Amino acid sequence: MSLGFSQLKALVIKEFKEAFRDKRALMTAFSMSLLAPVMIMVMSKTMIKEMVEKPTVYAEFVGVEYAPKLMEDFRDDNILPLSEAEGDSHAIWEKRGIKITIPETYAEDMVDGNIINIVLNADYSDKPSLAPIRRVKDVIRDHARAIGYKRLIMRGVDVRILRPLNLVEQDRAQPSSNAMMISMMLGLYLLMGAFMSGLATAIDSSAGERERNVLEMLLCQPISTLKVVLAKLTCTSAISMLSIVLMLTVTSISVGFVDLTKIGATFSIDAFTFTVLLVLLLPICIFAGALQLFFAFQAKSFKEAQSTVTMLIMLPAFVPIALIFLDNRPLWLDWIPVAGQSIIMEDLFKGLPIDWAALAVTSVVTIAMSAALVMGLAKKLKSEKVVMALS
C-alpha cells in the first residue's frame, strides 16, 4: 500500500470515528430522515380529506322562502344558511360574507319562463372563499340546467340538441401524477435532507477542529491539504447518503399506510425509483458536503460557521420552488446542480421516462463543481490567511 493511500485511509477512518461518536451531529442528521415520512403522511392525509370531503359552507341567504327546491339542492351539497352556524364557524363565515339573494319574484318568473337573477355577492380575491364560491356556482348551474332540460323534454325536444359538440378528454398523465403534491414534497425533502444531514459533521470537522486547536497540528503534518479535505468530504457525504437511504426506506414503508386511491392516485417507491433517486442524489450529497466545508473552513468560529452554512440550506428549498414559476426553462437549468436533479426527480415522480443523458450531464457537472470546491479549499488551507486565523 502506497504512503499516499495509507495516509488518506488513516484520515478517513479518523473522520468516521469522530463523526459516529458525535451523538449530537448524528441526531441532527438522522432525525430529519425519520421525520420525513411522518410529515408526508400527515400532509397527504390532510390533502385526501380536503379532496374527498365536502366541508360545510355557510352563506347568508336572502329570500330562502321563494325557492325551496333550490334550497334543497344547496342543502344536499352541504351549503347551509349562516343562521345555522354555531360558535366559531359563525364568526368565520360571517366575516367571509358570502351572500346569495333570491328575488321575491322567483316563483312568478319561473312560471312565466323569465330569466331569474340570483345575486352572489362575495370577495372573489379571498382565497379561502374560492372553493365555496365554486360550489355555490356549481349548484346553481346544475339546478338551472335540470330545469332547462325538463322544459325541453316537456316540449318534446331532445336535450341532446343542446350539446352539438362533445369534448372527449384523454388524460395522458400516469395515475401517479395525481400525487404530484406529495411527490414534490418528497423531492424537496430529499434535497433538503441531502443538504442538511451532513451539516453538523461538516461544521464540526472544520470550524470545530479549528476551535479545538487541532487544525494547526494537522496542518503541520506531512500530508497535503487536498487529502485532509477529501477525508472530511468523504465522511460528510457518507453521512448525508446514509441519511437519504434511511429517509427513502422509511418513506417507502410508510406511504403504504396512506390510502391514496381515494384521490385516484397511486404512489410507491419501488426498487427502480429507489435506485434512480440514490444515483441522482449521490452527487448532490458530495456537492453539499463540499459547499459546506468550503464555507465552514473559512469561518472564524464555530458559531459563524453555523450561521453561514445554515444559509446554504435555503438553496435546495429555493431552486425547485423557483422552477415552478419558470414557464420557459432555459436549457442549461437541466445541467446545473440541484435544478437538474430536481427536474429529473419531477419526471420520475410523474412517471415519465427518465432522461438518462440529462442525468449523466447534471451528475458530471455537479461532481465537477464539487471537485472545483475541493481544490479551491485545499489551496485556501495552504494560505497564510488561514494559518494566521488559527491563533
Next chain:
Amino acid sequence: MIKVENLHKTFGKDVKALNGLSFTANDGEITGILGPNGAGKTTCLRTLYGLLKADSGVATIDGISAVDNPIAARAQLGIFPDKFGLYERLTAYEQIDYFASIHGLSGSHKKQAIEEVLADLEMEDLAHRKTQGFSQGQRMKVTLAQALVHKPKNFVLDEPTRGLDVMSTRILRDYLARFKAQGHCILFSSHVMQEVAALCDRVVIVANGKLAAQGTPEELCQLAGESQLEEAFVKLIGSDEGVAA
C-alpha cells in the same frame, strides 16, 4: 539539524515579525529559543513547519527547505505546537495511531512504535480512555506521544511546559534528555528561565524578529555580566518589556 538563515517576514504593511533571524540547532543538542512575547518565536517556528512563507531567507530541516518542500521537511519533524488540542472523541491510543499512520507507519511496526512511546511516557493506563476530560499533564503526554511516535530526527516544541505541574515537567525534561542522548536535534521555545538554564545546551535569544545573542547559558550570563540567566536575558534584549507578561 535545523538551520534558519536571514529570515524576514512582514505582516500587513509594517508589522515586522522577523527581521533577519538566523540560528542553527545542532543534532545531539537541546537548543532553547528565548524571547519576549511578540519577538517572533512562533512566527519563526511556523515558518519551519512550512505554514508561513518567509519573505526572504532560508529555513532548512536536515537540508530540506521548509519553504520549497514543506511536506518532505515536515516528515523530518516532530511538532509540539503552540496550541495543542486533542481529538476529544478519540482515545489516546487512537490519536497516536492516527499520527503514526500519517507519518507512514503501518502494521506491526506501527503497533510496536505506539507501545514503545506509551511505555516511555508511562501512559499505558491512559491509552484506551477518550481524551475528553484529560488533565493538562495528560494532554501534554498525548501531544508529546503523537509528535514523537515516528521517532523524528528533529523535534520542535513551542512552550511545552505551559500549565504543567512539577511532575509532568520532569517527565518532559527526562524524555527530552533521553532524545538528546540518542543524537536528536531538539528546538525548544520557552519563557521559563530556570528550565532553559537547566535543560538547554545552547540558548538563542530573539528580540524584535532578530537574533539578540546566542551561546550556552553560562556564556550568556558572562556576556551580560550577570549571574542569573533572567537578568542576563533582560539586559541582552535591551528592555524590561515583555518579561512581566
